[in-house]
Amino acid sequence: MAVTIRDVARASGVHVSTVSRAFSAPHLVNPETRTRVLAVADDLGYRPNRAARALTTGRTHNLGLIVADISNPFFPPLIKAAQEQARLRDYHVFVADTDEDPKVEEDLIQTLTKQVDGVLLCSPRLTNRTIERLREEVPFVLVNRRVKGMATVLMDVARGARLAFEHLTALGHRRLALVTGPSGSWTSKEMQEAAAATRDVDVAFLGPNQPTELGGLAAAADVIASGATGVLAYNDLVAIGLIEGLAERGVDVPGDISVIGVDDIVAGRLSRPKLTTIAMPTAAAGRIAVDMLLQSVDSQAATGVTMLETTLIVRESTGEAHT
């Protein structure tokens, strides 16, 4: 059926091992022989069988990429970048979606483990303990989650949150709120810490909430009840939902309440009012994470933390407080 290495060997009058080496260890074969073999291989349309290769080398040349929810616009740029980077290194990527469910997440990892050389865990909801257990089975790189001793790519949300709160206080807001995300979220925790560290103003914690528009919609009542006039939302989706929820209750943004999101998704740029937000370098995170992962696949040295900068982008959803 498919053309194998033996077909190529026969057609070019050399042993299969020579063909194999022509591909995977060029320096071990006479350049002349090599070009001939390659020509024949190309002629026959030979493509190495990755399953066979995986069997002997123990390398599948596949990576796993696990995200909480593909539908969240935060992830696609990261996924795209990761895939592109992986492709450059001749790796393929399995993308899996956990539906924000830690149990699904663990299952998924278990299943993937045998099929991939490494796993990228984005914003995992698992406990540290579980992550540490799982790391025994397969190399990991974490994105947006901190576990001691593990390779990690972080985006500096704490700083972003600080910028957000400073922006709000500079506008005269004195009662602030933080609409948090899911409970297992590192991002959420970082934001809370940043909030706790801001002086001279109250920051109410409202949550946990689903990290979606619906979550924001549902949080609108809480926000109003809290009396806050400036709020930082877990992400843009939540912010957009929140703004909608507030509008339904006759509260204007930014007239009555200022809202800041996180992620800088495209929808935020086009919603009305345009969303003030903290931009996250997701594509860079994806690329870097893949590089770290491949590195730790080769050498067992799988540590190191990369911190990426975030930026506050001021648009229309924040305004001066009415004193």
Next chain:
Amino acid sequence: MAVTIRDVARASGVHVSTVSRAFSAPHLVNPETRTRVLAVADDLGYRPNRAARALTTGRTHNLGLIVADISNPFFPPLIKAAQEQARLRDYHVFVADTDEDPKVEEDLIQTLTKQVDGVLLCSPRLTNRTIERLREEVPFVLVNRRVKGMATVLMDVARGARLAFEHLTALGHRRLALVTGPSGSWTSKEMQEAAAATRDVDVAFLGPNQPTELGGLAAAADVIASGATGVLAYNDLVAIGLIEGLAERGVDVPGDISVIGVDDIVAGRLSRPKLTTIAMPTAAAGRIAVDMLLQSVDSQAATGVTMLETTLIVRESTGEAHT
């Protein structure tokens, strides 16, 4: 290192073939033996090596899923559903993104081909000829694209478009416009045909456009120039961008112009005005496509067309024409 089938065989005092059969051909082994073997396997933490299995069976138990752009909110529900369905059948899914580029798309298919048992092609931008050539190499199922003799899942956009135009004319609009998508798009073509078939009203074709908010934003000028008061956009993203573009030019939706989108993405439900749109059963499409694909992987019978219904959802972006 990892526990293999031979370890299990040794530990349970049977031959490897028996262990193998205990897993993949239960009826060929004594129930008693089987349970014992399974117990031992479980005890040892044995997991079959998929690469090894793939080597002998020729089945990788992987599927490829190729989409034009993961960032387009239209796809994630489809991807999720497809993955879930695949997982139920013990298959994994490679998701790949072509960036709307036919060349990347072809490359991707070529690379994936050897790694998967079948490929799901969503809204491909390739030519029919190319698709027909590629189908020789691996089973395909197409989503949102019609190529004779190939297994296909379609969503009835033509009918949806008809409903949209009827809705607009019923509101009194007499000059309509269709903001089309990319040139290779089947959906776009269907919409154009539906437009051409509507009687008693002009439908101007504006395009091609990028299938994103930016595309819609850019199309705003054309729409105004066309003098249309009712427009159907290629998808919700385009519609949202268009509404924004119109707003920037002082044109109100739905006051001055009515806009209808396609896909019913969440953002449309939360944008202002809430988007009137044609809902697409994307999750169902993903599930069904996977089933068709797996079916055509087993038996070579790879044909059949499934057409899924679409629905018009009227929200706030359409209104009466001012006569």
Next chain:
DNA sequence: ATACTTTTTGCAACCGGTTGCCGAACCCGA
């Protein structure tokens, strides 16, 4: 020309499963 390297190639085992074939064990009825 001989001995000794170094490069190039072939040989064959191996990775971890699957599967066709065959014999052993077991069941049944006569």
Next chain:
DNA sequence: TCGGGTTCGGCAACCGGTTGCAAAAAGTAT
């Protein structure tokens, strides 16, 4: 107790590559 039919399990080849080892070839020094 024996023949015939099932069921069960073992044997071994095979899938398509990779790789350690050794032989062959080519190059170098003496």
